[in-house]
Amino acid sequence: MNLDEVRVKINDINDKMLDLFKQRMVLSKDVADAKRSMGKAVYDAKREREILDKVTIDAGPEFDIYARRFFENLFSLSRTYQAEQLFHETEFSMAIKKAVESSPNLPPQRGSVACAGEFGCNTQIACDKLLPFSQILFVNDFKAVFSAVDQGLCQFGVLPIENSSNGSVKEVYDLLDQHDCYIVRGTRLWISHDLMAKKGIKLEDIHTIYSHPQALGQCQIFLNNLGANVKLEPYSNTAEAAKMVSESDDPGIAAVAPPQCAELYTLQTLAKNIQNSDNNYTRFICISKKLAIYPGSNKISIITSASHTPGGLSSLLTKFSNVGINLTKLESRPIQGHNFEFLFYLDLEASLFDEKVTALLSELHESQEKFRLLGNYPEN
Secondary structure, three states: OOHHHHHHHHHHHHHHHHHHHHHHHHHHHHHHHHHHHHOOOOOOHHHHHHHHHHHHHHHHHHHHHHHHHHHHHHHHHHHHHHHHHHOOOOHHHHHHHHHHHHOOOOOOOEEEEEEEOOOOOHHHHHHHHHOOEEEEEEEOOHHHHHHHHHOOOOOEEEEEEEEOOOEEOHHHHHHHHHOOOEEEEEEEEEOOOEEEEOOOOOHHHOOEEEEOHHHHHHOHHHHHOOOOOOEEEEOOOHHHHHHHHHHOOOOOEEEEEOOHHHHHOOOEEEEOOOOOOOOOEEEEEEEEOOOOOOOOOOEEEEEEOOOOOOOHHHHHHHHHHHOOOEEEEEEEEEOOOOOOOEEEEEEEEOOOOOHHHHHHHHHHHHHOOOEEEEEEEOEO
16 A cells, blocks of 8 residues: 555544544543542542553554553543543632632732842832732741731732742742642742942952852852852842841951842942843742632642652643643652652643633542642733
């Protein structure tokens, strides 16, 4: 047979396979209905393993691995479709629906907001962008931001969560897991760092540089070139570091801080734009005690566990692929008290206005040992 003749036969088989696939998915819905009435889980590991073993043998050594993978994918799609039927009206999905219906049509522009640092820090700039008419309460650290929101001292909190060149702010991710707060908005800022000291001081006079660990990491190339005699000291916040340098009696210290801090704290700039890359952006999130899902929310953040078995993570990620969800972030964090077991932080390009997405997350909420929705929010 020539190529055209082969393709005609393949097209005919494809049509038959599609028809059989549709029939099978209809039966999967019937299975879901039966499982609902019986209170059974979607995943029946024993039955699937029996079928996969039979398929592997029947396919023969030439096709066994391909047949097994084909049926594994078929089972995965079937489970996803069953989950849509079983989990579209759970307590979790009803809470999502209530949040969608009760959220205002526009994100808030005002309110009290907690921010770690001092006036002039980048988080304050993010606050002004996210909540332009807000009243900012400056607190000592990230933990205090969550505490202020938890205790009702502030309606919102704004925090950095990820930098394009220096990675995640791991402390913020850990605090998201520990506190019952939700991400309701997000934004990105271009970040520039300057090295600044007291007026009249030269670069060669500097023996110690203070800044937040993220800022020091974002400027590592420049700082390393200063030599081993210059000590780098982590500080709670970039603007606080600039303020401390301005108030110190030690002329040999400097700070890595945003450019506006030089004028705010009467310092001179020794070097401008010292970040490793001009493509230096930080993501900031706005947290709230109450779950709110505004129209246009295009990003979902979750924390979830995965089965601690071979293929457990792969099976988890396939669930998102099955409904066409793109993952923009996957990061693991160790579970304290467990040997080499991890929680996973995921960012998804998706919306809970989509019932398929809500059903999938409802299924994860029921099936995973640990699952938390961190928020569905617009990120500009």
